[in-house]
Amino acid sequence: MDKAPLSPRRVRDSTVEVTHLVMPNEANVYGTVFGGIVMQQIDIAASIAAMRHARRPVVTASIDSLDFRRPIRVGQAMILRAAVNWAGRTSMEVGVQVLSEDLMTGVRETTNAAYLTFVAVDERGRPSPVPPLQPETDEERRRFSEAVERRRQRLERLRREPG
Numbered sequence: 001m002d003k004a005p006l007s008p009r010r011v012r013d014s015t016v017e018v019t020h021l022v023m024p025n026e027a028n029v030y031g032t033v034f035g036g037i038v039m040q041q042i043d044i045a046a047s048i049a050a051m052r053h054a055r056r057p058v059v060t061a062s063i064d065s066l067d068f069r070r071p072i073r074v075g076q077a078m079i080l081r082a083a084v085n086w087a088g089r090t091s092m093e094v095g096v097q098v099l100s101e102d103l104m105t106g107v108r109e110t111t112n113a114a115y116l117t118f119v120a121v122d123e124r125g126r127p128s129p130v131p132p133l134q135p136e137t138d139e140e141r142r143r144f145s146e147a148v149e150r151r152r153q154r155l156e157r158l159r160r161e162p163g
């Protein structure tokens with residue numbers, strides 16, 4: 001493996017925005033999207049951001065708690081915005097914001113937010129180094145430092161609850 005230090009990458013180099021039209025086969029009997037579909041879309045959008053940052057295959061190591069604050073209805077667009085908040089040696093935290101959009105009115109509402117941790121892996125599935133993240137804006141620096149604290153809490157929880 002190449003041991004040269006990896007060049008830092010900016011947040012904007014890996015951000016993702018996905019727009020998904022919610023179809024009837026993705027909905028419950030009330031006409032709102034299944035939570036599992038939202039979770040899958042979150043995992044996919046976040047993994048694309050992580051792979052854009054790492055330029056390597058990644059696996060999902062952790063998904064923080066997920067609250068469904070508002071429903072998304074059949075025929076509405078589900079918009080997912082994903083960005084790398086923090087990068088460590090081999091892991092990255094990706095934040096995902098989910099919005100609904102009423103395509104007739106253009107009204108958008110935030111429905112979910114989630115934080116996921118991905119680990120870049122080599123061909124044998126072993127953790128592999130990722131480039132450092134270079135936050136550029138005050139918002140990106142705030143997200144970075146909040147991600148450091150969430151990671152501390154995650155690792156503390158893992159130590160308390162070994163799998």
Ligand SMILES: CC(C)(COP(=O)(O)OP(=O)(O)OC[C@H]1O[C@@H](n2cnc3c(N)ncnc32)[C@H](O)[C@@H]1OP(=O)(O)O)[C@@H](O)C(=O)NCCC(=O)NCCS
Nearest residue numbers: 059060061062088089090091092117119125126127154158
């Ligand atoms: C993720 C995985 C590769 C980590 O392997 P590991 O041998 O535990 O790796 P390490 O202990 O060296 O940790 C590697 C990095 O991941 C981080 N990490 C590992 N598990 C984590 C977790 N549950 N939450 C947050 N970070 C985690 C470590 O802190 C470390 O970060 P750093 O390199 O940036 O400092 C391994 O646990 C795995 O393959 N899990 C299954 C992944 C999978 O199949 N996902 C699909 C969903 S089921």
